[in-house]
Amino acid sequence: MGETVIIGGARTAFGKFGSGFKQVKACELGAAAIKGALNGAGMPADKLDGVLMGMVLQAGAGQNPTRQAARVAGIDWGIPADTINKVCASGMRALTTADQMIRSGDAEAVMTGGMESMSGVPYAIPAARWGLRFGEAVLTDLMIHDGLQCAFANVHMIVHAGRSAREYGVSREEQDEWALRSHNRAMEAIRQGKLAEEIVPVTAPGKDGAVVIDTDEGPRADTDAAKLARLRPVYDSEGTITAGNAPGTSDGAAALLAASRAFAERGGYAPLARIIGHAAVGTEASGIAVTPALAIRKLLNKTGFKLDDIDLFEVNEAFAAVPLICGKMLSWDERKVNVNGGAVALGHPIGASGARIVLTLIAELKRRGGGLGIAAICSGGAQGDAVLLQVDG
Template sequence: MKKAVIVQAKRTPIGKQNGIFQSLQPHELAAPLLEHLASGIEDQIDDCLLGNVTGPGGNIARLSTLTAGLPLQVPGVTLDRQCSAGLEAIRMACYYIQGGAGQCYLAGGVESPSTSPFPKRARFSPDHIGDPDMGVAAEYVAQKFGISKETQDEYALLSYHRSWEAYKEGLFTEEIVAVERHSRDEEFSKERNMSALLKRAKPIFLKNGTVTAANSCGIHDGAAAVVVMEESTAHLLGYKPVLRFVDSQVAGVHPHYPGSAPIPAIQTLLKRNGLTIGEIDLFEINEAFASKIAACAQEFLIPYEKLNVSGGALTIGHPYGASGAILVTRLFYEVQRRKNARFAVAAIGSGGGVGVAVLFEVVKR
């Protein structure tokens, strides 16, 4: 079987809804990213897979490749697995390479809630099951797994400090491709007293709940993508592979508990590959809500020292379809800063109760 490797990974800055990217359509956000990643290998690219959730519909991937000036023979396909879409795109590209369908893919996701033509979210689940908004579902996860507001706030504060520390150390600089001269995540324009905010914040989804605006992510615009190559091809083209795709798993849970969906996905993935939590050096699990991260960490006994080590969506934001690709981008650079990392997992849960987890092996240098 052919081996798929990640050889490049980049993202745009993340902007607040109606913020720095308020006038950019999804393809206008994705195009600079694709142009950068494709530079020098334009004729090698078999396809471009992009996740997207909020529209405007159509084949955003194809429109983005054309806008980026990629060769006309790069077709493009857009997919929607809600918040898992960007990670799903990378997962699919890896399987295409394993199956011999091609040798080089651009894969990731893009989201622009600022320009979405849809005033309401899509339906996640039929009425007879129940279709809670994601905030309410985050409350259900907190209730099911016994996650207190204090535990959520503790994690949110840790994530916030980690994000700002990483930003101040310049760790995000290497991840980012500037768009319209913006080269910094919008949330880093001003540091806040997060401890005070967490203490003041009240439940916003359920009257006696635990989920607040301070321990939840915001709504954001952004894009992220990677270059996935067949390993021998990567070497021939002069690339140094960083992450080697090992395996992946998708799981479904009750739509009331989408934040818990990474749990069975990770559990099945590790069991099938004969690995334990202790053998995974880094986890990136999307921080849509602190209740979700605390539940996943609690169920697996994942030490916070190896989980979202540079913060995540609770601070920089959650541009739905792009977030899964942001997780892989984060792993791509973090493993290069570590001498002995061997395995890494990216995982995300999404509306409707779907979880995606991907296992990577760090390529030895």
């Protein structure tokens, strides 16, 4: 069985909801990340066997958004493209699916990742399909309905995460502290140029003409504990999750170029990382916040590693409560987790985040001279995915 390596990776900056990328389609963001990954690897697009990109909010985006992104990126008509929807884990699932294709011998090089334009999601009037006879019609916000609301309990993901926070004894103060940590670390990473290493600039329409967006819009230098403490809980008046300790809705894309080691050696493409293994789990719908920890446990058991063997963790901050709950479940060294901030600061374009955390993990391990890292993410419907990578020094 072959071995999968990652030979290229890039992402766009993550734009705030209704801000810099408001008029940019998801497929255009995806194309920018794809081109960045190809250029970084120095690989021609015609060597690809396929393109797999995650995207959750596909309503109104047209047929197969990944196919569109591939074409905008200049990829030939003859190279197939698939769009994956595993909610927030979509971008990671694209990578692990490619790993399975490569290990089985079905492919040698696959472009993977995820993309999302949360600003561009339409509203719908479901009852209009067969005619509105009398009275009012309900507008459905498809961003919330298809991306942020539990399809089983019909509540926002915040409600489920808040209940898990109470169950595991995660306080409002702890969540606000983690949120502040996320912003401070992200701002420091921006100042040091760390995040710029991941980002390809994108030109977007602006009020006064085209603008180049090359910096994440979410991180705030003016965030402090007092401001976070003043915010009221959302969706649950007795809860602990606020707009300050949850990520913003965002626009962005990330891409990872996966290949067999034999292909990389044959073509002279230097591996950035090796995929050691991955795992996926599921639990009852309300348990979404615990699934990254469950996936990490399964992955460690599957690969034979111990928690202390892992040098860095990237856990998607679907809410600040998520890494805090995972910490209570796993008893990890918090100093190894999200060292450059996370989604609370950077934003969470849901189809892209699973790929973004892998890219960020690889970049930081490389800066530290190599090592082992795990990226993990929860997703709607209470599933969790994790991937274990090795970066050589």
